[in-house]
Amino acid sequence: MSREHYQNLIIGSGEAGKYLAWNLAKLGQKTAVVERSLIGGSCPNIACLPSKNVIYSAKAAALVDPQHGLGVIAGQFQVDMAGVARRKRQMVDELVELHLANFKASGAELIMGEARFAAAKTIKVALNSGEERQLQGERIFLCVGSRASIPDVPGLVAAAPMTHVEALNLERLPPHLVILGGGYVGLEFAQALRRFGSRVTIIQHGERLLEREDPDVSQALLVLMQDEGIEVLLSSKLLSVTGHSGTSVNLTVDIAGEQKQIAATDILVAAGRTPNTDRLDVALGGVELNSRGFIQVDERLRTTAADVWAMGDCAGSPQFTHVGYDDFRVVLSDLTGGNRTTHGRLIPYCLFTDPELAHVGLSETEAQTQNVPYRLAKVPMSHVLRTRTLSQTRGFAKALVGADDRILGFTAFGAEASELLAAVQTAMLGGLPYTALRDAIFTHPTVAEGLIPLFTNGFQTANSRK
Structure with a gap:
């Protein structure tokens, strides 16, 4: 089989891969993207x-x-799950068409199939059509993402549990949904399915929800879940499963040393991610993985193989689409003589429960662990007058301020917290003192206006760390 030559071969059309392909192809470079199934990657699909x-x-x-x-x-209303799924599918279809148009306009070739290394800088592709192609690239970029991890629990795989993929395609309402994992995915789905009308139980192995967050954040989310009517089992371990998800399942759970039987209809697994590197035959390409299966990269996202880069989830980057996009910018900078790296990135994130949880920079726990001195400013979201107009006063906002008056970290749990986050992050990126936000004139009544009471009246001397 003859080898087809390309300047750039990109494996995976996710956030980093597609933007890199479009940009390199527009420079006149012969570029191909190999995608197994989801055009545009997981985010739009x-x-x-x-x-x-x-x-x-x-x-x-x-x-x-x-x-x-x-x-x-x-009056009496009902939830149309088929209508919910239909609205979602329409959006996805529109986004896929947009991606296809972008590939066409850029000149990048989109190849549908599964890629594996055959040798250094050489890829064999099992096309979805059943044929095979062998491609050779001057440069190769790996952007293969990750998938939901399925815990090794007796009977769990045989029960055919849902992951977020199947849950987003539901056209029925699960009578009783058990969610394995109290992380971002688990909490978002728990609240959504409960609001649609399902009975929901969360099984969380740790002592808190979102254990990487500060304790006050974890507690606030626990209270939110409980107020929504969601059963939360902390310090719990799933021991075994019988039955089939979608009809009837029985779960044996250890809760703080005591066994309990839970009868339910559906299981959703939301217990972490596994990198999609196990089918790449990376060793044939000279690419090394770490002990967890992620591709080893340096701060410019170069792998251990010459002229091979990795981006996004598979490279161990924080698992957010906006980080994948920045990974693309890091690699493009490396290709064009720039000096952008992954070192010291200020990465925000948001949990899209209602209300939202938004965070950027240091948390209190991290600052204390690292012995970073800070002053704490904290106010309830009820002090943000916009929340009163929405009747959504639940939550709080807090900021860590350093000795030079610059903001070290920010967390908001409340209505429109993601928009509040953007204003603080911008100030942090610009190195502005907190007083710039305190003394600003914000539109009334907006959530951003809440930064004024936060930085005027929110400082709590007793909670400062030196």
Whole structure:
């Protein structure tokens, strides 16, 4: 079989891969992208955007609940899960078409199939059509992403549990959904499915939800879940499963040393991610993996093989689409003589529960562990007048301020927290003192206006660390 030659071979059309392909192809370089199934990667197809689409439908159901006291009475309403799925599919279809148009306009070739290394800088592709091609690239870029991990629990695989992929395609309402994992995916789906009408139980192995967050954040999220009617089992370990998810399952769970039987209809696994590197035959390409299966890279995302880069989840980068996009910028900079690296990146993230949790920079726990002195400013979200107009005063905002008055970290748990986050992150990127936000004139009533009471009245001397 003859080898086809390309200047750039990109494996995976996710966030980093597609942007790199479009940019290099527009420079006149012969570029091909090999994609197994999801054009554009997981974000527009089965992850970020589809999940937020479904979450918004769940919020719409919650807003017409008379208990919210918004004065909107719609009579008896019901949730149309097929309609929820249909709206999500329409959005995905539109995004896929947009991606196809971008590939065409850029000149990058999109090859549908599964790629493996055959030798250094050489890829063999099992095409989805059943044929095979062998491609040789002057440079190779790996952007193969990750997938949901399935814990090694007796009976779990045989029970055919859902991951986020299947959960986003539900056209029925699970009567009783058990979610394995109290992380970002688990909490977002727990609230959404509960608002649609499912009974929901979360099994969390750790002592807290979102254990990497500060204790006050974990506690606030626990109270939110419980107030929504979600059962949360902390310090719990799944021992075995019988039955089939989607019909009837029975779970044996150890809760702080005592066994409990849980009868349910569906299981959703949200217990971490596994890199999609196990089918790449990376050793044939001279690419080394770490002990967890992620590709070893340096701060410019170069692998151990010459002229091979890795980006996104598979390279061990923080598992966010916006980080994947920055990985693309790091690699493009390396290719064009720039000096951008992954070192010292200020990476924000947001949990899209209702209300949202948003964070950037140091947490209190991290600052204390690293012996970083700080002053703490913290106010309840009820001090942000915008939340009163929404009848959504739950939560708080807090910031860590250093001795030079610069903001070290910020966390907000409350309505529109993601938008509040952007303003603080911008100040942090610019090296502005907190007083720049305290003394600013923000539009009233907006969530950003809440930065004024946070930095004016929120400092708590007793909670400062030196």
